[in-house]
Amino acid sequence: MIGINVYLALIAIATLLSMYRVFRGPTTVDRLVAVDIMTTITTGLMVLFALYYKRMIFLDVALVYAVLAFGGVIAFARYMEGGL
Amino acid sequence: MNVLAAVGEILVLIGTFFYFLSALGLIRMPDVYNRMQTSTKSATLGSLGVMVGVGLWALGSDFGSVAWLTKTIVIAVFLLLTNPISAHTLIRAAYKSGIPLWEGSVVDKYAEHLMSKTEKSEIVEEEGDAE
Numbered sequence: 001m002i003g004i005n006v007y008l009a010l011i012a013i014a015t016l017l018s019m020y021r022v023f024r025g026p027t028t029v030d031r032l033v034a035v036d037i038m039t040t041i042t043t044g045l046m047v048l049f050a051l052y053y054k055r056m057i058f059l060d061v062a063l064v065y066a067v068l069a070f071g072g073v074i075a076f077a078r079y080m081e082g083g084l
Numbered sequence: 085m086n087v088l089a090a091v092g093e094i095l096v097l098i099g100t101f102f103y104f105l106s107a108l109g110l111i112r113m114p115d116v117y118n119r120m121q122t123s124t125k126s127a128t129l130g131s132l133g134v135m136v137g138v139g140l141w142a143l144g145s146d147f148g149s150v151a152w153l154t155k156t157i158v159i160a161v162f163l164l165l166t167n168p169i170s171a172h173t174l175i176r177a178a179y180k181s182g183i184p185l186w187e188g189s190v191v192d193k194y195a196e197h198l199m200s201k202t203e204k205s206e207i208v209e210e211e212g213d214a215e
Contacts, residue, residue, distance in 0.1 A: 003093060010100040017107035021119070030116050033123065036170055037110060040113040040127045041103050043163065047156060048096070053136050054147050059155040066162055066187040073170040080177035 004052055013044050032054055039069035092141030096177035099133025102126045124171040128164060130211050135160035 003021045018041065021034035048057035109122030141158035142148035179194060 003097075007096055007100040008103050013108035014100075017104075018123075021110045027116060027178075027183055029174060029181070030119065030185060032174055033116060033120050034110055036174060037106055037123045039126050040163065040167060043127045043159070044099065044131055047135055047138050047159065051122055051142055053107050056152060056155070059152070059159065061197040063155070063159050063162070066166070066215060070166040070170055074173055077170070077173040078109070079150060080174075081180050 004048065007048060008045070008052070011041060011048065014041050015045075032073070034082070036069075036073050039065070039073070043069070059074060085194065086144050088140050088144030090137070090144070092137045092144060095133045095137025097137075099130040099135075101138055102130030102133060106130060114188070116183055117175060117185065117189075120175050120178075121159050122166060122173055128167045131167070132164045135163070 015038060018034045018038045022031050022038070025031045025034060043062050046062035047056055048066060050056065050062070097206065103126075106123040106126035109126065110119050112117045113122055135156040136153075139153035142152035185192060
């Protein structure tokens with residue numbers, strides 16, 4: 001269980017890198033793409049935290065988070081397209 | 085640590101490495117289409133690795149049960165189904181809101197598709213006028 005710290009650090013680095021694109025990105029869709037990737041990475045982070053704290057209830061949190069993030073990204077994309 | 089935990093840990097390592105690669109592609113690539121191309125694919129693969137790996141790892145640990153593997157596989161299948169949909173919708177919104185392609189891009193199939201559709205409709209309209 002020691003190696004899990006390394007994986008959490010890798011995920012933290014990945015989240016920071018995509019955060020750079022959120023702040024820097026020249027267009028709105030660039031930021032949306034970065035947020036989409038960040039939500040996917042955060043779902044993996046929640047699943048890893050469930051293993052870290054040995055609580056199975058955190059997996060349900062990850063599932064609900066994935067569903068809500070999908071709905072949010074779809075809504076933003078429809079809004080960008082002008083159809084909402 | 086038994087075999088299941090070892091296999092799960094290797095899968096989690098591969099998954100987090102692909103997460104890192106997707107974030108790297110988000111920074112390195114020149115325009116929004118290339119960024120979406122690299123980051124979505126590798127993030128989906130990384131999610132599969134992390135979810136299934138955590139399920140196997142918990143199954144091999146002393147506190148784990150089969151419910152861990154079931155729930156993680158449910159999350160993995162959901163992400164596998166919805167990630168391409170959100171990527172496709174976002175990138176179509178980007179194209180329709182007029183973001184230009186990178187100057188190094190050599191082919192634009194969607195523009196050709198739209199062009200052929202308009203040409204067909206024009207031909208149909210001309211035939212209708214002739215009649």
